[in-house]
Amino acid sequence: MAHTDNEPVExxxxxxxxxxxxxxxxxxxxxxxxxxxxxxxxxxxxxxVSTPSMNKVAEILKIQPIEVYEVATFYTMxxxxxxxxxxxxxxxxxxxxxxxxxxxxxxxxNKLNIKIGETTTDGLFTLKTAECLGGCGYGxxxxxxxxxxxxxxxxxxxxxxxxxxxxxxxQN
Amino acid sequence: xxxxxxxLENVHIPxxxxxxxxxxxxxxxxxxxxxxxxxxxxxxxxxxxxxLRGRGGAGFPTGMKWSFLxxxxxxxxxxxxxxxxxxxxxxxxxxxxEKNPHLLIEGMITSSFALGANLSFIYIRGExxxxxxxxxxxxxxAYANGFLGKNILGSGFDLDLCVAPGGGAYICxxxxxxxxxxxxxxxxxxxxxxxxxxxxLWGCPTVxxxxxSIAAVVPIVNEGGDAYAQIGLGRSTGTxxxxxxxxxxxxxxxxxxxxxxxxxxxxxxxxxxxxxxxxKLKACIPGGSSVPILPHYLVTKTAAxxxxxxxxxxxxxxxxxxxxxLGSGGFIVFDEDQCIxxxxxxxxxxxxxxxxxxxxxxxxxxxxxxKVLHRLEHGHGNMRxxxxxxxxxxxxxxxxxxxxxxxxxWPVAAAIRHFRDEFEWHVNEREQSQKRNYGLITxxxxxx
Amino acid sequence: xxxxxxxxxxIEVEPGTTILNAARxxxxxxxxxAMCYYxxxxxxxxxxxxxxxxxxxxxxxxxxxxxxxxxxxxxTVMDGMIVKNKTSERVHTNRGGVVEFLLVNHxxxxxxxxxxxxxxxxxxxxxxxxxxxxxxxxRRTYDPIDIGNKIKLHMNRCILCYRCVxxxxxxxxxxxxGVLHRGEHAEISTxxxxxxxxxxxxxxxxxxxxxxxxxxxxxxxxxxxxxKPMEAECSCTKCSGKAVVWMFGNEIFRVTARKDKYGEVxxxxxxxxxxxxxxxxxxxxxxxxxxxxxRSINRHSVISQGKYKTNMDKGPKKIN
Numbered sequence: 001m002a003h004t005d006n007e008p009v010e011x012x013x014x015x016x017x018x019x020x021x022x023x024x025x026x027x028x029x030x031x032x033x034x035x036x037x038x039x040x041x042x043x044x045x046x047x048x049v050s051t052p053s054m055n056k057v058a059e060i061l062k063i064q065p066i067e068v069y070e071v072a073t074f075y076t077m078x079x080x081x082x083x084x085x086x087x088x089x090x091x092x093x094x095x096x097x098x099x100x101x102x103x104x105x106x107x108x109x110n111k112l113n114i115k116i117g118e119t120t121t122d123g124l125f126t127l128k129t130a131e132c133l134g135g136c137g138y139g140x141x142x143x144x145x146x147x148x149x150x151x152x153x154x155x156x157x158x159x160x161x162x163x164x165x166x167x168x169x170x171q172n
Numbered sequence: 173x174x175x176x177x178x179x180l181e182n183v184h185i186p187x188x189x190x191x192x193x194x195x196x197x198x199x200x201x202x203x204x205x206x207x208x209x210x211x212x213x214x215x216x217x218x219x220x221x222x223x224l225r226g227r228g229g230a231g232f233p234t235g236m237k238w239s240f241l242x243x244x245x246x247x248x249x250x251x252x253x254x255x256x257x258x259x260x261x262x263x264x265x266x267x268x269x270e271k272n273p274h275l276l277i278e279g280m281i282t283s284s285f286a287l288g289a290n291l292s293f294i295y296i297r298g299e300x301x302x303x304x305x306x307x308x309x310x311x312x313x314a315y316a317n318g319f320l321g322k323n324i325l326g327s328g329f330d331l332d333l334c335v336a337p338g339g340g341a342y343i344c345x346x347x348x349x350x351x352x353x354x355x356x357x358x359x360x361x362x363x364x365x366x367x368x369x370x371x372x373l374w375g376c377p378t379v380x381x382x383x384x385s386i387a388a389v390v391p392i393v394n395e396g397g398d399a400y401a402q403i404g405l406g407r408s409t410g411t412x413x414x415x416x417x418x419x420x421x422x423x424x425x426x427x428x429x430x431x432x433x434x435x436x437x438x439x440x441x442x443x444x445x446x447x448x449x450x451x452k453l454k455a456c457i458p459g460g461s462s463v464p465i466l467p468h469y470l471v472t473k474t475a476a477x478x479x480x481x482x483x484x485x486x487x488x489x490x491x492x493x494x495x496x497x498l499g500s501g502g503f504i505v506f507d508e509d510q511c512i513x514x515x516x517x518x519x520x521x522x523x524x525x526x527x528x529x530x531x532x533x534x535x536x537x538x539x540x541x542x543k544v545l546h547r548l549e550h551g552h553g554n555m556r557x558x559x560x561x562x563x564x565x566x567x568x569x570x571x572x573x574x575x576x577x578x579x580x581x582w583p584v585a586a587a588i589r590h591f592r593d594e595f596e597w598h599v600n601e602r603e604q605s606q607k608r609n610y611g612l613i614t615x616x617x618x619x620x
Numbered sequence: 621x622x623x624x625x626x627x628x629x630x631i632e633v634e635p636g637t638t639i640l641n642a643a644r645x646x647x648x649x650x651x652x653x654a655m656c657y658y659x660x661x662x663x664x665x666x667x668x669x670x671x672x673x674x675x676x677x678x679x680x681x682x683x684x685x686x687x688x689x690x691x692x693x694x695x696t697v698m699d700g701m702i703v704k705n706k707t708s709e710r711v712h713t714n715r716g717g718v719v720e721f722l723l724v725n726h727x728x729x730x731x732x733x734x735x736x737x738x739x740x741x742x743x744x745x746x747x748x749x750x751x752x753x754x755x756x757x758x759r760r761t762y763d764p765i766d767i768g769n770k771i772k773l774h775m776n777r778c779i780l781c782y783r784c785v786x787x788x789x790x791x792x793x794x795x796x797x798g799v800l801h802r803g804e805h806a807e808i809s810t811x812x813x814x815x816x817x818x819x820x821x822x823x824x825x826x827x828x829x830x831x832x833x834x835x836x837x838x839x840x841x842x843x844x845x846x847x848k849p850m851e852a853e854c855s856c857t858k859c860s861g862k863a864v865v866w867m868f869g870n871e872i873f874r875v876t877a878r879k880d881k882y883g884e885v886x887x888x889x890x891x892x893x894x895x896x897x898x899x900x901x902x903x904x905x906x907x908x909x910x911x912x913x914x915r916s917i918n919r920h921s922v923i924s925q926g927k928y929k930t931n932m933d934k935g936p937k938k939i940n
């Protein structure tokens with residue numbers, strides 16, 4: 001599990017000020033509570049959560065780096081390896097499976113020519129599966145950049161990939 | 173059946189997610205009523221009278237939970253709303269928060285007042301980040317209009333309300349794991365006792381309630397606990413949000429009056445309108461993936477031949493032998509083509525993935541069950557694997573720190589109990605069962 | 621003082637005592653095993669579930685039995701409580717289940733493991749384990765890693781008791797290792813190679829109930845049952861200097877803290893006698909130690925050689 005990547009990392013001033021605001025919203029001495037949300041901020045800015053980023057977060061929160069690693073590796077939303085610009089996380093738990101998530105996953109695999117866990121060669125898309133995303137009545141569904149895309153069909157997937165590719169979802 | 177919706181009544185009003193529209197439609201009345209004319213104990217008393225039972229899954233009476241809260245002098249108390257909705261089959265809280273965020277915030281203010289909490293939290297699963305932004309916008313509106321902050325409505329009551337996200341962990345729906353996560357740690361459930369009511373968030377007395385329970389406090393305070401208790405049936409009072417999913421004509425979130433029959437719910441025009449694609453009902457999980465599955469002949473009728481109703485009592489009629497549980501109201505329906513073995517494996521994979529790994533029966537047992545079920549489902553199983561599953565099950569159940577172990581064990585036990593023939597079919601007819609996996613044939617099921 | 625009955629033996633203990641500690645006060649074979657609880661490390665316990673016991677009566681005031689088995693290390697006794705440990709068939713079955721769970725992914729590499737002979741999992745496997753495994757799957761494996769330059773971590777053997785994490789938290793000034801990932805993929809690990817040495821980090825080895833954390837200076841040198849444990853002391857500025865040196869002839873092979881019959885580091889003059897890394901790793905010369913005399917071994921495992929054999933002759937242990 002040892003990572004040798006030790007290059008220092010900087011966060012944008014916008015991210016830094018959001019972090020400071022967050023830390024200030026907790027009572028004195030309880031600043032570690034901000035950790036999970038800070039990791040979300042890091043991932044939003046950098047696309048993934050690298051070891052140097054985690055070390056930097058530890059420095060900002062004045063905690064040991066291991067405390068950050070322990071948390072970041074526990075929660076599955078954090079990408080600890082580099083990923084594509086857009087990560088498709090397709091729900092594959094029971095209710096979604098009942099309405100065809102397996103077919104959707106297979107379709108995306110073929111369409112993008114990648115397997116689960118892989119990234120397209122152009123670095124645009126990563127395909128992952130996720131356990132229940134909490135949209136069981138609207139399945140099959142996937143999440144990308146905190147957005148839900150529900151009632152997926154092959155046509156919807158085509159459309160979705162096109163829209164992401166052309167940057168239509170990049171605003172807001 | 174004629175009834176009034178209490179929680180979803182206004183969700184279709186355009187702009188209900190803004191403070192002004194919400195207020196014009198009678199919003200924040202419960203805060204005014206409680207803060208201006210009631211004592212905190214009187215609010216607790218109304219909730220007790222209402223018979224409201226925790227909507228997160230366990231069904232523990234909310235008023236009683238509130239009365240357990242320790243109140244040592246000089247120690248802050250906290251109310252934490254559990255919006256970590258992650259139980260497969262359950263998506264009601266997301267719907268409620270997304271459509272009507274002020275209802276939850278109103279419930280949080282009134283409930284915090286009742287509990288004497290001055291700093292309260294809504295812990296929401298990280299995947300619902302967009303809902304978190306909706307809630308934060310609503311919270312800032314509530315601050316701007318004097319319903320949050322110092323000296324609310326001149327009553328002397330102060331309240332700060334924050335939203336905190338998780339990062340993708342089902343286990344954080346367990347209240348002590350949730351508190352750990354809220355403290356910025358791994359979501360490992362704590363040893364109990366001490367219970368959160370004595371030592372919760374940062375060691376302070378804390379109440380953790382589901383979104384729906386807190387939202388239900390609003391109509392309870394507005395109309396009185398007795399009026400609320402009139403709705404529903406017996407000890408299952410009030411209305412309940414049911415998340416319907418699976419092979420239904422119209423899946424979605426429904427607010428039902430407790431006591432509606434399961435038959436009405438599945439086939440009625442006001443509800444799910446039957447099984448999709450004119451297929452037949454094969455099985456149903458009535459309360460989220462953790463509760464036992466029911467074969468079709470036990471879904472609409474109990475073993476005694478009575479109508480099965482959507483109440484805590486009726487759904488659990490017959491115990492685990494012939495009944496199930498209302499749980500969180502995650503109503504998952506299977507049509508005749510679905511494979512129970514595949515589904516059981518799928519849920520076992522879910523629990524293995526979501527186990528925190530702290531205690532050995534759950535860490536090793538859930539992974540083991542997943543592997544055995546994977547083998548069975550993919551045509552490499554043996555008859556002794558079925559017995560093995562039952563034995564692993566018994567060794568996990570009741571021996572873990574938190575209920576995740578039970579939640580992982582029950583569905584497997586129930587699937588084998590009611591659908592043993594399908595498991596055996598996967599062993600005896602390996603090739604056939606694999607063809608079914610690829611959609612080449614449908615299962616010649618005995619159950620339908 | 622309150623009264624509690626464990627396996628028909630009545631004991632009086634201070635209020636607030638846990639069932640496990642009450643049993644330890646009485647001693648003998650009514651004491652449940654403990655793989656994760658460590659009385660000298662606050663916060664440990666509750667995780668391994670090997671200490672599960674049956675509570676047949678909650679208290680005099682409320683004599684109802686508890687529906688589930690409870691973790692004796694983290695359940696406090698009540699006046700009039702009746703506990704069943706070795707007299708309970710249910711406990712025996714379920715403890716066997718827990719041991720099976722602990723062993724499914726364990727490599728069973730005792731023949732090359734330095735912990736063999738003083739391993740608590742070995743003891744448990746002997747008492748409760750089955751001769752055959754029902755686990756047909758591939759066991760999970762990890763590469764061994766170094767935690768600092770004196771400690772080897774074999775994650776394959778770990779049972780995730782969290783004791784070493786508590787040692788690092790409570791005895792050292794900065795923890796560099798911890799539990800990463802979750803579920804069956806949870807592992808003790810670190811992202812930092814060649815972690816900075818800390819004076820007391822070596823105590824992780826002593827608290828580890830299995831062979832996950834071992835002393836690199838003793839690696840493959842000998843089997844513990846070939847060595848003579850001798851009580852010894854030295855003048856040390858960092859720790860009490862009271863230790864056990866494990867000798868073969870006149871050579872010191874390894875140094876450990878003094879441990880009691882539950883495998884826990886002893887209290888000497890009311891303080892837990894943790895030893896520093898200098899004493900543990902660097903003082904292998906007899907001239908550095910004042911050797912007091914043989915350390916009596918009050919153990920139940922392979923290390924007390926003959927006993928192991930006699931038990932084998934008698935066949936597996938039966939409940940009364």
